[in-house]
Amino acid sequence: MSRKTMVRPGGRSARVQASVHAAVRELEAEVGREALTVPLVATRAGVTPSTIYRRWGDLQELLSDVAVERLRPEKAPRDRGSLRSDLEDWAEQFLEEMSAPTGRAYLRDALLGDPDGSNAGQCSAYAAEQIDVILGRAAGRAETAPDVETVLDRVVAPMMYRILFRPEGLDTAYARELVAGLVGTTDR
Amino acid sequence: MSRKTMVRPGGRSARVQASVHAAVRELEAEVGREALTVPLVATRAGVTPSTIYRRWGDLQELLSDVAVERLRPEKAPRDRGSLRSDLEDWAEQFLEEMSAPTGRAYLRDALLGDPDGSNAGQCSAYAAEQIDVILGRAAGRAETAPDVETVLDRVVAPMMYRILFRPEGLDTAYARELVAGLVGTTDR
Missing domain, CATH: 1.10.357.10 (Tetracycline Repressor, domain 2)
Structure with missing residues (x-):
């Protein structure tokens, strides 16, 4: 089972996910996708890089999660x-x-x-x-x-x-x- | 136009391509895809890393070229x-x-x-x-x-x-x- 299935809505884990996703979206708009790094995203989201590595593995998996979120029909x-x-x-x-x-x-x-x-x-x-x-x-x-x-x-x-x-x-x-x-x- | 369209069969460029592709295939089998790096491939192929960066841009583009070559029907x-x-x-x-x-x-x-x-x-x-x-x-x-x-x-x-x-x-x-x-x- 993947890491993300363990997220409970409303809990700390859900708040971390929301702020990290938001940080990715903001930074993509500001500096572009190519310039994104895990430390950069972590600083913007107010979490440590290791929080991101623990939860998503690497930048590519994080970007994949954010992308799926954006592909969700509104x-x-x-x-x-x-x-x-x-x-x-x-x-x-x-x-x-x-x-x-x-x-x-x-x-x-x-x-x-x-x-x-x-x-x-x-x-x-x-x-x-x-x-x-x-x-x-x-x-x-x-x-x-x-x-x-x-x-x-x-x-x-x-x-x-x-x-x-x-x-x-x-x-x-x-x-x-x-x-x-x-x-x-x-x-x- | 992409870099690879400039390769002439039989020339130095074609030889470099053949040896770099062969190096990727060998190293994939020996150390696995995850452990591949441009310097590792370059050493095996007998070229400088900058030759690879100049021709392919990065490891992912090189792997993409090798993959397409392997998907070619025989x-x-x-x-x-x-x-x-x-x-x-x-x-x-x-x-x-x-x-x-x-x-x-x-x-x-x-x-x-x-x-x-x-x-x-x-x-x-x-x-x-x-x-x-x-x-x-x-x-x-x-x-x-x-x-x-x-x-x-x-x-x-x-x-x-x-x-x-x-x-x-x-x-x-x-x-x-x-x-x-x-x-x-x-x-x-």
Whole structure:
């Protein structure tokens, strides 16, 4: 089990985590990501460097945690009235955020400083939760809908693959095509 | 344009690259990846550390180059007599190699020390070339076939997404399902 699962909300441990995360975000904005060091973050957060090493192992793991936190969706996907529109809307926004320079930097950090794979898994879980909300709404409208794993395979995976491996010419029309390929073009 | 595009085969530059890559591979096997440093690699390769820094920037970029080299397919995909069998065979092998601990480590290295994205692009180009061979054979047999980009979206992307973000329970049956979903189950 990774260190971070031991954090209790509201306890000292949660306060340390909040102040260290905040220090990373501030310093990233002020001095840039490349200039970050554990001692620098520790000083800003008001903790000792050894607190950071004990909890996160190294700078890369800390940056990975901060990145996942930033990739957490802030609200439920918009309700546009149909499965297809909801998926299109969500997929376009996902593609835009993840393919932007900041999104790519967070994705990279999340994947990179993540020895046990739990941060990458968390990124995927965020996407699955959002899709779940969309599919739940579709069920409420008695629309026929694929399952979450199929949406991950057919919509999320191709976007993520192209963001990471083949970003040239990627645009939101691609997100709409993927959705159309999955849920068809007749039920609009 | 990245440094490595300036390498001429057969020249001094190519010899330096070959000996540095070989040094990385040997030392990885002997002391493990975590213990690698630029001075250690330089000593083994018989070059100065500054040669490595000048050419690769840092250790991560060097490891990224070595990883891409290792991810290069060694031979053309097997000809199993039909599009579906060829794709299944290739996809199963791809999934097996990439999801193995060594494959995952190379993928990670390839993506990580890759500021301009050219190594990730090269990984995707390798897959596209192999698929191209398979689709060329299908055309020779007058089989109906999707295009390369569609195979990337429907077969390669889901495998890669799950390897990186959602590896639990991944097996070769999944590769076959993806192929079946794309080329159908009737033309076997």
